[in-house]
Amino acid sequence: DGGITQSPKYLFRKEGQNVTLSCEQNLNHDAMYWYRQDPGQGLRLIYYSQIVNDFQKGDIAEGYSVSREKKESFPLTVTSAQKNPTAFYLCASSRQVFGTEAFFGQGTRLTVV
């Protein structure tokens, strides 16, 4: 089945550590996105990529980094520079055809302990 997979579902991190969230899609989508969601809040865009080896900062990119070496994969690294990383992280992908919806993964809940 085609879809978008995020792993792990739950992640615990000690303060000062970097951690990488995985996002893989087999939908042959060009565009991929990372969002952060805090409890009871909306989705805020961290980074997005429209093509392999290219990505742009979203609204809250500080303390995060990404790579897009393969079309299928768009991992997000939460660095120690991110002051408040505890949140729900959602990855999405879409075709570059205007008007098509984005498909989302199941999310990763990151907790700093």
Next chain:
Amino acid sequence: AQKITQTQPGMFVQEKEAVTLDCTYDTSDPSYGLFWYKQPSSGEMIFLIYQGSYDQQNATEGRYSLNFQKARKSANLVISASQLGDSAMYFCAILTGTASKLTFGTGTRLQVTL
């Protein structure tokens, strides 16, 4: 810059009644698309409906319809015959031709009651 505003943090509706969730947007790009997503407590994002800026008719998908008023820059979601399973967070989002990034509003929490 593009922006979505959802002014209703929470809404209540009785089962079988219709409800309208408000969404206004701001963009200077003449080409854009508007999306509505549902997020149940499980956290997954479920696509509901899409409206393009050049679409002449309001979009409909089953019990969901989009009341698109271009001059007012509003794209309200109408859910007819509400069901208990409709209780969730609802997000409006915009994608413009130039920015190519999907921007979400803050969401509306809908609670369907008996």
